[in-house]
Amino acid sequence: MDKPEKLRFxxxxxxxxxxVLAAALLAVWFFYFRGSGGEDVWVEYxxxxxxxxxxxEGVPIVGGRxxxxxxxxxxxxxxxxYYRPAKLFTEDVVNQRFREEAVPDQLDxxxxxxxxxxxxxxxxxxxxxxxxxxxxxxxxxxGKGYAAEGYCVALSTSPRGD
Amino acid sequence: xxxPEHKPEGGLKMLDERxxxxxxxxxxxxxxxxxxxxxxxxxxxxxxxxxxxxxxDARVRYTLMIEGVRDFTLExxxxxxxxxxxxxxxxxxxxxxxxxEPFIIPLPLSDGTVVMSERPGLLRIFVDIEADARExxxxxxxxxxxxxxxxxxxxxxxxxxxxxxVISAAEMxx
Numbered sequence: 606m607d608k609p610e611k612l613r614f615x616x617x618x619x620x621x622x623x624x625v626l627a628a629a630l631l632a633v634w635f636f637y638f639r640g641s642g643g644e645d646v647w648v649e650y651x652x653x654x655x656x657x658x659x660x661x662e663g664v665p666i667v668g669g670r671x672x673x674x675x676x677x678x679x680x681x682x683x684x685x686x687y688y689r690p691a692k693l694f695t696e697d698v699v700n701q702r703f704r705e706e707a708v709p710d711q712l713d714x715x716x717x718x719x720x721x722x723x724x725x726x727x728x729x730x731x732x733x734x735x736x737x738x739x740x741x742x743x744x745x746x747x748g749k750g751y752a753a754e755g756y757c758v759a760l761s762t763s764p765r766g767d
Numbered sequence: 768x769x770x771p772e773h774k775p776e777g778g779l780k781m782l783d784e785r786x787x788x789x790x791x792x793x794x795x796x797x798x799x800x801x802x803x804x805x806x807x808x809x810x811x812x813x814x815x816x817x818x819x820x821x822x823x824d825a826r827v828r829y830t831l832m833i834e835g836v837r838d839f840t841l842e843x844x845x846x847x848x849x850x851x852x853x854x855x856x857x858x859x860x861x862x863x864x865x866x867x868e869p870f871i872i873p874l875p876l877s878d879g880t881v882v883m884s885e886r887p888g889l890l891r892i893f894v895d896i897e898a899d900a901r902e903x904x905x906x907x908x909x910x911x912x913x914x915x916x917x918x919x920x921x922x923x924x925x926x927x928x929x930x931x932x933v934i935s936a937a938e939m940x941x
Contacts, residue, residue, distance in 0.1 A: 617796050624803050694886060698876045703886045727849055728926055739929035740843045758840065760927065 643725035646762040649684065650738055652746055654714045654755035656691045664751045665716050674747035678732035681720030683748065688712045714753065716746070724762055827900035827907055828863065829937035831921055833892045833930050835870055840928070841890060848925040850896055857913045860898025862925065867892045894923070894932070902939055 652671075654661075665671075665686040673680055691711035697704045720731040720738075728737045742757045783790050844865045852859050870889035873881045898909045907915045917934050 617800070620803060621799055624799075624806070696874060698874070701874060701876065701882045702884045703874065705887050724926070726926065727851065728924075737924075739924065740840050740927055741929035743929075757929075758837070760843075 643723040643730070645765040646722050646724045646729070647719060647765050648681075648722040648724075648729055648731060648738060648760055648762050649717060649719045650681075650757050650760035652716045652718060652744055652753075652755055653758045654716075654753035656708065656711045657714045657753065659710055659712055661712055661714055661751065661753075662688050665714070665748055669748045671716070671718050671746050671748045673732070673736065674745045674752050676735075678736050679720075680732055680736065680744075680746060681718040683716055684719045685715075685717035687715050687717075689715075714755075715758075716753075721765065722762065729760070729762060824941075825900050825902055826897055826940050827860075827902075827909065827915060827937060828895060828897045828940050829860075829915060829917075830935050831894045831896060831923060831932040832935040833894065833923070833932035835886070836867075836890045836892050836930065838888055838890050841865075841867055841892065843925075843927040844892060844894060845925075845927070848927065851924045852913065853922040853924045853929070855913065857910055858898075859909050859913055859915075859921070860896040862894055863897045864895035865892065866895075892932075893935070897940075900939070907937065907939070 665683050667683050667685065669683045671680045671683060672678065689712070691708040691713045692705050693708050695704050695706050722729050722731045722738070723734060724730075729739070730736065731738050738757055738760060740757055740760055743754075744757060745754050746752065787793055844862070846862050846865065848862045850859050850862060851857065867890045870886045870891045871883050872886060874884040875881050900915070901908045901911065909915055915934065915937055917937050919934050920931060921934060922931050923929075
């Protein structure tokens, strides 16, 4: 009976194995440890959508869950929603000034959202660390029965302590 | 009797019939080695370049002008916050000063003339940022790699804000 052939590793095999191992470690670090660290906090932020139809009033309900409508990330729970007549800058050439005027039949919608977050010196991350929220962040959100595009216009954090 | 070795006609071929370079190294192996060397070189360059800040012998103070900022967001521009360029993923210094003024811009009139007028509710904000830097004959490098140029656009990220501005001034401070 023939003896099984002995396995031999060349220098090149070792190099390839080292390369694959390094790539695997890098992938693990990238997906599980990158940007980790920081303090667990609650973040409460205000999402603003401008020029929405009047029928929008009352659709985002307190307690409703909010998601990113592009990636599907969970962005938090609605804690407040308020509305005002939509406003638009106009050019008043007679009086030589800009004016801010209400737009008939349109609303500016403000949805206050609360989410678990991790706060560091560089960012505040929500949605399981995958979404960095800042004042000025362009957002596409959806909830039960509505969707909107807008910006984060205010935020604050508080200790989570759980 | 020893048989004469078969040699390809015309001497050593670069790639022989078994796919080996110069009769020794498999072409796939050669490609893998090239890829690994390239990766090591890229990582080495990245870390060496980033490491230049350790030898930075100067600091730069520059101003980022941000126009048309809504007035109620001014509170989020805070001294001490760390700044990053979102597009280049680079740390670009810490905020050392914040100033604001009314957002006054040209308003064309119906007779073709132009007057300067204030946009209510909006501000022009100047954010002063300081960073370690290295000055060369042709550039000012923050963090070893970030080329600072007056007039260039920056997508500024701090912990609290995400906004685009233009670098309006820069000076070396030693």
